[in-house]
Amino acid sequence: MAWNEPGGGKDPWGGNSGGDGPPDLDEALQKLRARMDKIFGGSGGGKGGSGNNNLLAIVLVVLVAGWGLFGFYQVDEKEQAVVLRLGKYLDTVGPGLNWRPLLLDRVFKERVTEERQYSSRGQMLTQDENIVELPLTVQYNINNVKDFVLNVKNPELSLRHATDSALRHVVGSSSLDEVVSTGRGKIAEEVKLRLQQYLDSYGAGILVRKINIQEAKPPSEVKAAYDDVIKAREDQERLINEAQSYSNGIIPEARGKAQRMLEEALAYKEQVVAEAQGETNRFLALLTEYQKAPEVTRQRLYLDAVQDVMSNSSKVLIDVEGGNNMLYLPLDKIIESSASGSSAASGLKGSDVKSIADEVVNRLKRETITSSSRREVR
Known part of the structure; x- marks a missing residue:
């Protein structure tokens, strides 16, 4: 049957009278508006007023949601943020996730730990x-x-x-x-x-x-002159350092020499004083012995003086009493020959020659003492 025949079942521009076709668009919109009215408290008045109110409510919800979401901001670890509300300082916030009322607050972030x-x-x-x-x-x-x-x-x-x-x-x-x-x-x-x-x-x-x-x-126009000045200053510092080094070397040495001379002078002073005191003590002791036995002491002094003189002499002349012969002992030649090896050929050493010379001197002393005693007896 055609759709426009009487008693037809379906009308493409009308509602579904039979109940088995697709739902009507107006009916669906009305149901949606009714639900929105229930949610937002809309009145059940006319159809046009209810639709405008519902649309405004949706727009407001979307705006509020966007305003809330776009108010979140992130501050990094190296940053700090200054928050101004309506142009007036509100707070300083640190790292982390923060929220601000959009269009009311302004946030200025700066890196504070960065050098x-x-x-x-x-x-x-x-x-x-x-x-x-x-x-x-x-x-x-x-x-x-x-x-x-x-x-x-x-x-x-x-x-x-x-x-x-x-x-x-x-x-x-x-x-x-x-x-x-x-x-x-x-x-x-x-x-x-x-x-x-x-x-x-x-x-x-x-x-x-x-x-x-x-x-x-x-400036480049006078750079050459400045280089000369710098070079002269470096030479000055070098010469000063060299002079200071020489001074550091010569002054301690001079001080050491002066100290050594002072110590030597002090030692010489002590030596002279000690020798003078020793000579004084020896003279006093000799005076005591001389007062006890003048002749013996005089003879002893004579022999000591002769011994000192003869020990420092390399040549000895001996006058034999009662005769015209003079005995000459070249001690220096004897010692030299013993040192050069001639004494080794004869079987004598330098020490042997010296002991012989000492024995000769001692014997001459004894003979001199004996002859002196005989003359006194006579």
């Missing part, structure tokens, strides 16, 4: 009116993120200006020699202190870690 670096180079005037080109590097980090974000509009630009000001002030108070060679470490320390004072007065929230001043260079 930053800034390099500068420029020509400036020293205290002695010389131009020098001085490069330097500033190492710094953020120690107060709130001050860094809020107090200064452009903290890094302020850092550059403050660095130039501090450097020119310190270099302008130093001589060229200090800047070029000897005083760079001191200048770097003074620049660091002055730069930190400037930044603290600004409230920039920046902490200066280190100032590295590289090799200062004079």
Whole structure:
């Protein structure tokens, strides 16, 4: 049967009168609106008003959900975040997942543990009116993120200006020699202190870690003259070091010689005093013996004197009493011949010859004493 015949079962533009076709679209929309009204408390009024209310509710739900989701933000381990609510400082948050009311709060994140670096180079005037080109590097980090974000509009630009000001002030108070060679470490320390004072007065929230001043260079027009000055200064230091080394070597030696001479003089003094005291004691002891036996003591002194003289002589002349013959003993020749080996040929040694000579001298002494005694008897 055709669809347009009376009593037909299906109408493509109408509802399903038979109950076995697809559901009606209007009916499905009405059911959905009814459910939304139940959820959001919509009224059961007219169809158009209910539809507008439901659509507005959906839009609001979507907006609220998006506003809540987009309010989450992540702060890294090296960062800290400054939160402003309606332009006013609210809080400083650390690493982690955080949430903010979107469109109400603003978040500024900065790396606080990262060491930053800034390099500068420029020509400036020293205290002695010389131009020098001085490069330097500033190492710094953020120690107060709130001050860094809020107090200064452009903290890094302020850092550059403050660095130039501090450097020119310190270099302008130093001589060229200090800047070029000897005083760079001191200048770097003074620049660091002055730069930190400037930044603290600004409230920039920046902490200066280190100032590295590289090799200062004079202008290229006068570089040759500066090289000559540096070379002369190096020669001066070398000569001073050599003179100091010579001084360190000669002064202790002179002091040692002086000390040795003093000790020798002291030892000689003690020796002379001891010998004088010994001679005095010997003379006193001899005087006592002389007072007891003058003749014997006199004879003993004579013999001791002769012995001393004869022991230091290499030639001996002996006058025989009662005769014209004179006996000559060349002791030096005898000793020399014994040393050269002639005494070895005769079977005598140098010690034997010396003992013989001593025996001869002693015998002559005894004979002299005997003859003297006979003359006294007569």
